[in-house]
Amino acid sequence: MSATEISAQATQMPATWQNVWRALKRVLREPLGALGFGLVMFVLVSAIGADFFAPFEPNKIDIRAKLQPPSAEHYLGTDQLGRDIYSRVLVGGRIALKVSLVSIGIALVIGLTLGLIAGYGPRWLDNSLMLLFDSVRSFPTVMFALAVVTLFGPSLTTVMIVVIVTQIPIYGRMVRSQTQALRDAEFILAERAMGAGFFRIIAMHILPNVVGPLLILASMDIPFVITIEAGLSFLGMGVRPPTPSWGTILNDGYSYIYNTPWPVIAGGIPVILTTLGFTFLGESLRDVFDPKLRKEI
Amino acid sequence: MLEISRLNVEFTTERGVIKALRDVDLEVPRGSIVGVVGESGCGKSTMINSIIGLLAHNAAVRSGSITFEGSDLLQKSQRELRDIRGTRISMVFQDPMTALNPVLSIGAQMTDIQYRDPIGMAQKKQRSIRMLSRVGIPDPETRLENYPHQFSGGMRQRIAIAMALQAEPALLIADEPTTALDATLEVQIIHRLKDLQQSMGCSILFISHHLGVIAELCDFVVVMYGGEVVERGTVRDIFHRPAHPYTIKLLECDPARIAETTRALPTIPGEIPDLVNLPPGCIFADRCDRCIKVCREQIPQTTEFAEHHWARCHLAGSMAET
Numbered sequence: 164m165s166a167t168e169i170s171a172q173a174t175q176m177p178a179t180w181q182n183v184w185r186a187l188k189r190v191l192r193e194p195l196g197a198l199g200f201g202l203v204m205f206v207l208v209s210a211i212g213a214d215f216f217a218p219f220e221p222n223k224i225d226i227r228a229k230l231q232p233p234s235a236e237h238y239l240g241t242d243q244l245g246r247d248i249y250s251r252v253l254v255g256g257r258i259a260l261k262v263s264l265v266s267i268g269i270a271l272v273i274g275l276t277l278g279l280i281a282g283y284g285p286r287w288l289d290n291s292l293m294l295l296f297d298s299v300r301s302f303p304t305v306m307f308a309l310a311v312v313t314l315f316g317p318s319l320t321t322v323m324i325v326v327i328v329t330q331i332p333i334y335g336r337m338v339r340s341q342t343q344a345l346r347d348a349e350f351i352l353a354e355r356a357m358g359a360g361f362f363r364i365i366a367m368h369i370l371p372n373v374v375g376p377l378l379i380l381a382s383m384d385i386p387f388v389i390t391i392e393a394g395l396s397f398l399g400m401g402v403r404p405p406t407p408s409w410g411t412i413l414n415d416g417y418s419y420i421y422n423t424p425w426p427v428i429a430g431g432i433p434v435i436l437t438t439l440g441f442t443f444l445g446e447s448l449r450d451v452f453d454p455k456l457r458k459e460i
Numbered sequence: 461m462l463e464i465s466r467l468n469v470e471f472t473t474e475r476g477v478i479k480a481l482r483d484v485d486l487e488v489p490r491g492s493i494v495g496v497v498g499e500s501g502c503g504k505s506t507m508i509n510s511i512i513g514l515l516a517h518n519a520a521v522r523s524g525s526i527t528f529e530g531s532d533l534l535q536k537s538q539r540e541l542r543d544i545r546g547t548r549i550s551m552v553f554q555d556p557m558t559a560l561n562p563v564l565s566i567g568a569q570m571t572d573i574q575y576r577d578p579i580g581m582a583q584k585k586q587r588s589i590r591m592l593s594r595v596g597i598p599d600p601e602t603r604l605e606n607y608p609h610q611f612s613g614g615m616r617q618r619i620a621i622a623m624a625l626q627a628e629p630a631l632l633i634a635d636e637p638t639t640a641l642d643a644t645l646e647v648q649i650i651h652r653l654k655d656l657q658q659s660m661g662c663s664i665l666f667i668s669h670h671l672g673v674i675a676e677l678c679d680f681v682v683v684m685y686g687g688e689v690v691e692r693g694t695v696r697d698i699f700h701r702p703a704h705p706y707t708i709k710l711l712e713c714d715p716a717r718i719a720e721t722t723r724a725l726p727t728i729p730g731e732i733p734d735l736v737n738l739p740p741g742c743i744f745a746d747r748c749d750r751c752i753k754v755c756r757e758q759i760p761q762t763t764e765f766a767e768h769h770w771a772r773c774h775l776a777g778s779m780a781e782t
Contacts, residue, residue, distance in 0.1 A: 348558060349553055349554075349555060349558040349559045350558060350559050350560050350561045350562075352514070352553070353551065353553050353559045353560075353620070354561075354573075355514055355545070356512050356514065356545055356546070356550070356551040356553075356633075357545060357546035357550065357551070357573050357623070357624075358542045358543065358544070358545035358546030358547065358576075359546070359573070360542060363572075363575070367561075367564070367572055368561050368564070371561075371563045371564060372561070372562070372563050375563075
């Protein structure tokens with residue numbers, strides 16, 4: 164990329180930020196959008212500031228205080244080892260967000276690249292990439308996850324690899340179909356008639372058209388990834404103890420459900436809240452950006 | 461300056477080989493405006509795409525040459541063609557609603573197409589503003605920030621013209637630039653194009669269905685039918701002394717020429733011949749009411765009547781006299 168192109172993008176920035184701000188205002192005007200945005204901000208802040216907010220060291224064992232109900236000292240009670248569940252939920256949220264944001268981010272970049280190549284490139288490349296995507300998609304996610312875990316052993320990295328591999332085809336397919344619709348559009352032909360080359364058309368003209376819907380799709384995938392992480396951790400196939408994760412909190416609580424219901428409630432509610440938050444936000448973003456669903460101009 | 465001679469283009473399809481262009485001859489002298497008329501499917505777009513080297517994958521140029529500024533465009537590599545597109549040859553498209561990228565501001569698009577010029581961002585912006593005011597966009601500085609949907613159709617077409625003329629090309633190809641606009645805007649755009657053409661001294665290859673626009677704007681007219689150029693002449697020749705039966709019919713069908721109230725608009729009966737299985741004789745024979753035996757058997761040769769005026773018809777000579 165030449166210096167002039169970089170400066171070209173720099174001059175576009177103000178307009179772009181203005182648009183982001185305008186879109187955000189429209190999201191906040193809808194009750195569900197505002198709720199989703201609030202929940203997401205809440206989860207983000209509590210995950211980022213987990214160490215600051217957590218009153219206890221999340222892995223500190225205090226066996227005398229095990230399985231306590233919520234109290235002024237332990238806001239969400241304690242688990243079977245006497246660990247403070249409130250602190251564990253906060254730190255576990257950071258892991259959930261780390262897994263979802265990092266793996267979705269990686270899947271997004273790879274899916275976008277492959278999708279652009281498949282959509283704009285020659286047909287044989289398109290066909291082989293589609294074959295690859297369809298093969299990956301045809302595995303049930305959980306079966307695939309269990310197979311990968313069996314091969315590589317349970318860890319956070321394994322969970323992330325599973326998420327990346329299963330999400331790439333979703334993004335790739337979407338980008339491909341959008342690119343194919345765009346590549347015969349008249350403005351692309353106009354650009355080609357103006358002498359624009361392959362990379363210029365992809366970067367300047369197709370990418371900005373594709374990236375909006377893709378980001379919305381990704382934001383709606385975050386809860387799905389969080390549930391995969393929680394699910395695998397619940398099955399003992401994800402995060403290894405003693406690392407706190409919403410899934411392991413649920414799993415531990417499940418074993419002692421006859422003694423106390425609090426660990427299950429404390430582990431389940433953040434999963435529900437985060438899922439709802441990202442889903443609401445994603446849906447209202449889609450409404451804002453999809454002109455067909457837009458209620459007002 | 462642009463000279464197409466004996467150009468043959470074929471499309472390979474499942475149905476067979478479509479002979480989309482056959483022995484097309486066309487000449488655009490420097491500084492002139494050449495209009496191309498013909499009904500849909502007569503090969504106008506194929507001809508344009510051959511000039512700019514953006515033919516579909518299943519198309520092939522069988523023979524002929526396209527000479528532009530002294531060199532044959534058909535012999536050039538895609539790289540060399542890309543250097544010509546947008547600098548020496550530019551294009552304006554039919555539908556201004558779809559010819560601009562909907563997600564980029566006008567300013568971003570206009571500065572982007574100047575990527576070849578080694579000048580700074582501010583200068584590119586200045587040039588865009590100058591160009592926009594030349595095509596008659598009021599308040600161009602602030603309008604640069606706007607997106608295509610914030611402009612009306614006529615404004616968008618002016619922006620497209622501004623973008624095409626920004627690099628001061630030698631040849632502007634205008635593919636039905638006013639078809640999607642209403643009549644008032646059409647006149648405005650036509651006058652603007654003519655003004656710009658005269659001040660820049662470029663040539664224009666102007667494609668249109670609208671005979672009135674052609675008469676108003678062009679110096680020469682090329683009439684195409686079924687993948688062939690059937691007649692060529694100055695505007696005066698074509699409109700006052702048409703020689704080919706198709707041109708005569710086309711002029712009769714122009715609604716502007718109808719003098720009396722009528723229930724049915726005049727049409728040319730029949731359909732365009734199948735370009736896969738061509739008739740052995742004249743391409744227009746099936747729809748021509750003056751068709752004689754020789755028309756069905758032999759492909760007519762070019763008959764020249766005057767300088768710059770010729771037609772491909774067996775009867776052309778006799779008709780021009782009457």
